[in-house]
Amino acid sequence: MMFIILSKSGIHQPKWLLPGLVEVTPNRLEYLDKVWASYLEQFNTPMPVDVWTFHIYVLPEARLDGQGNILGSNASIAVGTECYNNRTATACTNIKWQSGGSSTLCSQNSVYCYAEHDDIGIFVEQIIAMRQWMKAHGHQHKPLLLSEFSLLYPYVVEGNSCFLMDEYQGCFTPTRVNTFMQQVFNYLETAVDPNLGYALDNNRLVQQWLWYSITIESDEEAGSASRLVSLNGNGDPVAFTPMGLMYQSQVASRPLQVNLLPNHASTIAVSGITSATISVDVINNGNKQATSDYTVTFFRDAALKDVIDSVSIPGTLNGCTLEEEVVSVIWKGLVPGVNRFWVRVLSSEDNNPADNVTTGFVIVDPEQTFLPVIFR
Template identity: 35%
Template sequence: MNYMNKMKLFFLSATIMLTALVIVTQYKDKVVKAKQTLNATELGASPYSCRNGLSSLSSLEDQWLDYFKAGWTLNFGTSPASSSNLDSLNSTFTPMVRIKQNRDSNGNYLNSYYTIPSIASIRQTAQNYPGRLWFLGNEPDRVLVQDDIYPQMFAVAFHDVAEAIKEEDPTALIAIAGLIQPTAGRLQYLDIVWDTYYSLYNEPMPVDVWNMHGYILAEKMPDGTVGPARIALGTDPALGVWGSDLTPTSCNLQSNPNLHKDNIYCYAEHDSQPILRQHIINMRKWMKEHGQQDKPLVINEYGSLFTFWDFDDPINPTHCFLQDENGKCFTEPRVSNHMLASTAMFESFTDPALGYPADGYRMVQQWLWFTLFTDATGESSNLLVDNYTSFAVGDPNALTQVGETFKNIIDDEPLFTNLKPTNIPSLAAFRESGTATVTLTASIVNVGTLDQTTPVNISFYSDSNLTQLIGTVSWNSLIRGCGLPNFGTTVSVPWQLSTPGVHKFWVQVDSANNIPESNESDNVAQGVVLVDPINSYLPIISR
């Protein structure tokens, strides 16, 4: 073969590689210090379980968060009601940006939006409080209620707000607004948002955490009026879920054969566990179909929205303001049972086909009860009695039965960390001057209920017995619990290899065994490096 043909073969060779090789500087020390930028306080670490959250709508309610040991909280704004300092609470505060579409004086939608607070204020908060989970919007799908924005406009707003936050804080987590329920019409809304975003920006939506609400509500009524949830804005009304006229016959479909049981939500089903479970499946299926299975799903609002007023007996009423099709009211015992059943389901619901792999295929990572106290919609879910301000903070006499139930659930919640290595890539490399230098990387995930706030060592080994050390990284920043992403917790060490072929390596989290964990058997993961992979030569056409 002449020289020219050899050169052609060289430039036309296609290297079979598993991932791109990153060349690193000469490895000088067995222990490498990972880049540290955020500490536990800056990230809003909580001493309570990250699974269970509570909404708190006033500064007076904020005082009760410690009593209920809420691991996280929100108030539908970007700072706690009791302080402008997001770190003032032991419950991790999660800011929410409200995103609404502008209308003209006649109520017509305009091709623009506004945020509450302003983009400038959002940027400042992101600068001051890095590493937060941000919710962008609240029920944007509801006409004239909550954020009320068409899906096409929401896609634009999501892009702009997410970009502003990430520019100020690359470690921030971005969660999408919770739709009131993942029914067919709502998922069509989400489809339009997703497709619009891709068509405008030529990339998938950069959602770090997916979100939904855990309600069951009719979207349209048999008499043609709107249901409690309303038809999702900008979607096909035919997809809307029917409601009933509060009679047993309408709920049982005896009076209207055109309504099908699978497409009707009775008032009696507002606390249906099978339907709530199906909603979670609906959302997780949508996520998988859009390549998002490997992301957390949170429920940042669930509870009972139906009122319990004008009753004759608080436990066994014969009448009340709102009775379901079976004549039953939404009493404290009923709402308490809904809380118990829902929480138990969230805790145990796993599905290897749909769930989040990093969290043991759990379907839901976090959930938040609405609310500590409100005198409006949702008051049947209150944890505190109407005159709770007459009692000292922590006085159990200020609790409703629902509040007692929540307290008992939290008191029984196990607190633990469980660290695992994840995202171990397979690598390929060529030797240069007889040696190939590769960068081994791994991420850390914490699927425990507690944030990890003390230093963690991550070690890389070249043998399964974990005796031949390649290198160790010391990680000193917070690692969120509940399987949430932890930006910045990807660690790396260089490895020099002088022989061709397959080289296996092992990664061990907490290699010094300093951290008590619920499961010590999942701290090790394996990867592989292929040195000098076989070249595939393309044919040459020459004259």
């Protein structure tokens, strides 16, 4: 597993992003636990992840005979887990097994059937499981990106049937794919939980998501039933598929908005000086990039009348709280004790000005107690 750094050419702070699981199952969370523990043991600090990513696919991890990695159907067993290392019944209690085509097994929690590939309930379970894992590891306050999802099983017509049917003789038709798309989009737009979600994004569970795929050449390939654009014989795009039209309709029906707000105003202590640099992180938790310049103003009073300084910022801040603009000014004339300040963000694009003010402070010449520090 590797880290990828995202940056915005010197405008915004870079982010460390961790490539995610192909699905969120107990076996894969065991793998993630091992990655987390290994990093902590090696570097004596938690992984510096700014943004978490994951995929959601309902895919079995092994066949009932214990073999894994069946092309086009299985996700295989996560490397390094107890089941991967031992392949015994005792070691493989957290595996999602293939049904072998038997519908009688679909009710078992340890089995992922073909018929469950578009199960919205399991989709939701995987999101909750990922967010629970993040919270347990102190990362509830980080964004979560669903970087890939759709239905992978192909739809190839063969006479009155299809190449791949689920346990109930159902095919992965365009109608079935579109129903799944609608269900998922509606859930992702509305899924919030103050106990698990990302507070800066109004407690939403997922900050961004990406449908797979725009196009796939062969009808037999994984994900072909979900492609948005069809190709001609030369491989050139020619038209939207039924899924592409549904995607277009879903996206066009959802309003776009900018919502800038100040976050993490500085709280600092200084000694022997009467001026200090104060700052605030500005984020955009709307779903649209800010394109107009906005103003960040620092005040000495809660009434927002006594200005410390004001800064105009170019409108380049992307939405979904994935980046922040750090705005700083120098505050002169500080006095001993607590010097509180207020910060307001104003933009002509902002649809929710009610959340545009926050506060911070500078403590000058604080009382200090020095304690010994012991290192192991």
